[in-house]
Amino acid sequence: MRRARFAVSDGDRINERASVKDALTFDLRAPETIDDENLAAQRVAMFDLAPALLGATHLVWGLACLLLHPAAAGASLSDNPLVPVVAALLFDGLAFAAIWYRDRTRVPPRILSWGLCIYIGISGALWMAYGLSLSTSSHAPGESFIALAFGAGLSAATIVSISSPPVAIVNALVAMAGATAVSRQPEVLAGITFLAFVNIAYSVAGARTVLTNARARLQLEAQARKALQFVDEFENSGRGWFWETNNLGTLSYVSQQLADDFKCNPEDLLGRQFTDLLSVDSGSPDSLREERTLGFHLSARFPFSDVIVRAASDEDIHWSLSGNPLFDGRGRFLGFRGIGTDLTEQRRSEQEISRLARFDSLTGLPNRALMRQTLDEALRNATNRRKGCSLFLIDLDRFKNVNDTLGHPIGDALLRQVADRLKLVMGDHGQVGRLGGDEFKAVLPGTVETGLLESLARTLIEQVSRPYMIEGHRVVIGASVGVAIGDPGRSCADSMIRNADLALYAAKAAGRGKHCFYEASMHSEATDRQVLENDLRQALERQEMTIAYQPIVRAASEEISGFEALVRWNHPARGPISPDKFIGLAEECGMIGKIGEFVLRSAVAEAAQWPEQVRIAVNLSPIQFNDPHICDTIAAVLADFDFKPSRLELEITEGVFLADSDATAGTFARLKSLGVRLALDDFGTGYSSLGYLKNAPFDKIKIDQSFVRGAASTTKRNGAIIRAIVTLADSLDMDTTAEGVETHDDLFLIRELGVSQVQGYIFGKPMPAEEARELANSSRVEADGFQCIREPRQRLMRRAIAAINGRTTEIRLRNISAMGALVECDQPVTPGDSLTIDIVGVGPVVGAVRWAQAGKFGVQFTEHFDLARLSVKPPKSNDVTMLRPWYVGQGKVAS
Incomplete structure (x- = not known):
């Protein structure tokens, strides 16, 4: 119950009067609060001079006894009244030292209070012994002296103990015991007892008052200190x-x-x-x-x-x-x-907030809200003046690449320079503002002349496209502009913004770096795009999408290496829709994730039925790649079909590197931990391909078809580019795949340059799953294509003889051109072997084997072959005698 009482708040205890029990036990128990601890220390301080007072009393009466009766000093110890006095003085000295040095010894106040009780008890007992020794001594000074001595000691002890009830109780007990020992008169004993209880009651009442007042004072002081602390904190905080x-x-x-x-x-x-x-x-x-x-x-x-x-x-x-x-x-x-x-x-x-609410903090141009207000005011003014208003929407081209490669500080500096150029171009013609990111707007009140607007748009694009020098970096970007003209009294801000946005979209679609004026047909195109988007959202549910598989063939042996899974959309009303049209739309409307998972699951399910050595390649868009759950999705698909991860090849474009580098690196690491293969698709069409190869764990490089098609032409540098890519891939221990191979000449060059794999119409167009399954099980495919983009070639078969591995062998030549031919032969040859071929009716030609497989090989002539020589008619005899050629040595003819 005591702890419960002391658990009340400080405010409640200020006016709470101390109880009798509290007064009796406070000095002897351990303090329960900080205030009680401080108060206990203050109460102990009241006894600082108590031993001195008692010591002085003992000393005075001891000296008085010695002066009045000198003979007492020579008495025996048992009969000497000065012995108790000397003992009392020693205890007085010890008590005084204990109290005086309590701070150094760190004795708790309650221990000192207990010591004081013991001290008062022993001191009283010694004084009582002093009185008894006087009364029994042969040198007794008299009853009056004894009574006065006893009374003096009792009075001094009473004065000392009156402030502490426990000490007062001890003193009262000693006094009653002394009275009993000295006097046998009941009146004296009753009087002493009565006075002892009065002293105890007085001490308790005084202690209750002191405790109550002291606690109140301590609480008030604590509140005062707290209030002063609050004042200091408030003033120092700077808030007031x-x-x-x-x-x-x-x-x-x-x-x-x-x-x-x-x-x-x-x-x-x-x-x-x-x-x-x-x-x-x-x-x-x-x-x-x-x-x-x-x-x-x-x-x-x-x-x-x-x-x-x-x-x-x-x-x-x-x-x-x-x-x-x-x-x-x-x-x-x-x-x-x-x-x-x-x-x-x-x-x-507040002023800065007001400014920021109206102006862009980076460029200082008006922001979106202020530009909307400017357009509204321009249209109202146009209505009053009956003169139109024009609106430019400006989007920077390739700005994101600057941010991703050079960092946002460079990008911010670039935006500031762009803003300065836009203001110079517009001049007094209109107000330029920034909408956010790399988008700007210009409002041109009263300017509707098409010629002036077109001139301003061209100048704007030209000025923005000039190189920038920022912190030692040469930066080149572009701009696309959409222009909308508002008629006075009929146009509103929303319609003009929508029209300018449609024109900007058309400018981007036209190849960027261009400007387009709004035309009414753009609405129908936008509407058609919206309808197509709605149809795309339902295409998967309606099972309108299918997967086609295009073979990927090893260049040297023409064996099937794998297939690439390509999604196809057969619209019920529009018919087949090109992936170039709906894939971009799917990325914009958020459907690419569902479509990508459909392609992945369908492709893996089909490839699970193929031979183990045949892989399946699936395209992964940048949006899919940046999905934090992509690795879990791929792992689940592999587990569902018990598909070996190394048979799955994910084709990734350079667009994935435009996202955060840390997240990109983490995704690459998780994909590699799954065990899948990674291929860099459309290599060479981005901006920093070499950097990507250094940082990303690719297993293959796919050479874009823009470098492959027509690579055999002597007027192009594609061959040199492909050679460089192959060399780079070999150094990085990566495979290479040439996309878009359609002709034998391109195939021949691809093989000569050392490309690992070939993908293109020459080995097969994208085909249904059934045909792909059959082709995968056959494991081999023959090249079948045109000889376009090369010299004319003779398609008629010609017979010839050649010395192969020391034996004269009859061979057949097909697709003969000025540079080489396809040779059908049962004898094995090795690429790089040099051959001399005697064409029947034509004569010998010298060439080298460039590629070889079972039953056929390709030969490249050392010198330019004149196809006109093939027009010579052979002998009309039905049988042609094959003579031993002049270049075959006698010793090398097979028996």
Whole structure:
């Protein structure tokens, strides 16, 4: 119950009177609160001189006994009355030392209180022994002296113990015991007992009062310290300050912050009139009201709050003041006391917020909201003047690549320079603003001439496309512009923005770096695009999408290496829709994830039925790649079909590197941990392919078909580019696949350059799953294509003989051109072998084997072969005698 009582709040204990039990036990028990601990230390301090008082009493009566009866000093120890006196003096000294050095020894107050009780008891007992020794000594000084000595000791002990009830109780017990031992008279014993209880009661009452008052004082002091701490924290926080005036209006207290505003010390402001430091903010809309409020309340001595004033200083400082009048108990006015808040930074912030709400913080141009307001005002003005208004929407080309490769600080600096160029181009023709990111807008009030608008658009694109130098980097970007012209009185801001946006989309679709004026047909195109998007969202549910498989063939052996899964959409009304048209739409509308998972699952399900050595390649769009759950999706598909991860090849374009590098690297690491293969698709068409190869764990490079088609032409550099890519891939231990191979000449060059795999119409177009399954099981495919983009070739078969591996062998030549031919032969040959071929009726030609497989090989002639030689007619005899050629040695003819 005691702990429950002491658990109440400090506020409740201030007016709580200490109980009798509390008074009796407080000095002897361990303190339960910090305040009780401090109070216990203060109560112990009351006994600092108690041993000295008792010691002085003992010393005086001991000396008196010695002076009055000198013979007592020579008495025996058992009969000497000075022995108890000397012992009492020793205890007095020990008690005095213990109390005096308590701080050094760190003795708890309750231990000292217990020691005082013991000390009073022993001291009383010794004094009682002193009295008894006097009464029985042969040198007794007399009963009156004994009575006075006993009474003096009891009085001193009573004085010492009266402030502590436990000590008073011990003293009372000693007094009653002494009275019993010295006097046998019941009247004396009763009197001593009565006085002992009176002393105890008085001590308890006094202790209760002292404890109650002391606790109240300690609580008030704690509250005062807390209040002072709050004041200090409030002033030091910079959120406000305090002020106080006397009845004459002069400052009697100011905070440091107020003095800092005047660049002086607080003492310099004391004694000055408070109103001298203030001037009402005349710029405030409510300045008159506030001036009257402040003046009235100060003169009428009424409280006021949140009055905005300006400091009488050279700087623009504003305060918000609140104050209350002070009166004493008799109603006399003592002055004002209040708080102030510095509104300077708040007003600056409000002005900055207002500016930021209307202007772009990076470029300083008007932002989207202000540009919309400008367009609305321009259209209203156009209606009044009956003159139209034009709108430019400007989008920067390749700006994202600058941010991703050079960093956002370079991108921000670039945007600032672009803003400066746009303002120079527009001049007085219109207002330029930034909508956000790399999008800008220009409003041209009153300008509707197509020629001027077209000239401004071309100049704008030209100026924005000029190179920039930023921190040592040469940066080149472009711009696309959509233009919309508003008719006076008929156009609204929303329609103009929509029209300009459609025109901008058309400019981008036209190849970027262009400008387009809005045309009514753009609405139908946008509508058609929206309808197509809605159809695309239902295409999977309607099972309108299928997967086609295009073979990937090993260049050297023409064996099937794998297939690429390609999605096809057969629209019920539009028929087949090109992937170039709906894949981009799927990425924009958010359907690419579902379509990609459909392709992945369908392709893996089909490939699970193929031979183990045949892989399946699936395209992974940048949006799919950046999906944080893509690795889990791929792992689930592989597990569902028990498909070996190394048979799955994910084709990834360079677009994935435009995302965050840390996330990209993490995705690559998780994909590789699955065991799948990674291929860099459309290699060479991006901006930083070499950097991608260095950082990403690709297993294959797919050479874009723009480098492959027509590579055999002597007028192009494609061959040199392919050779460089193959060399790079070999150095990085990567495979290579040439896409878009359609002709034998291109195939021949691809093989000669050392490309690992070939993909193109020459080995097969994308085919249904059934045909792909059959082809996969056959494991071999023959090249079948045109000989276009090369010299004319003779398709008729010609017979010839050649020495192969030391034996004369009859061969057949097909697709003979000026550079080479396809040879059908049962004898095995090795690429690089040199051969001399004797064409029947034509003569010998020299060439080298470039590729070989079972039953056929390709030969490249050392010198240009004249196809006109093939026009010579062979002999008409039905049988042609094959003679031994002149170049075959006698010893090398097979028997």
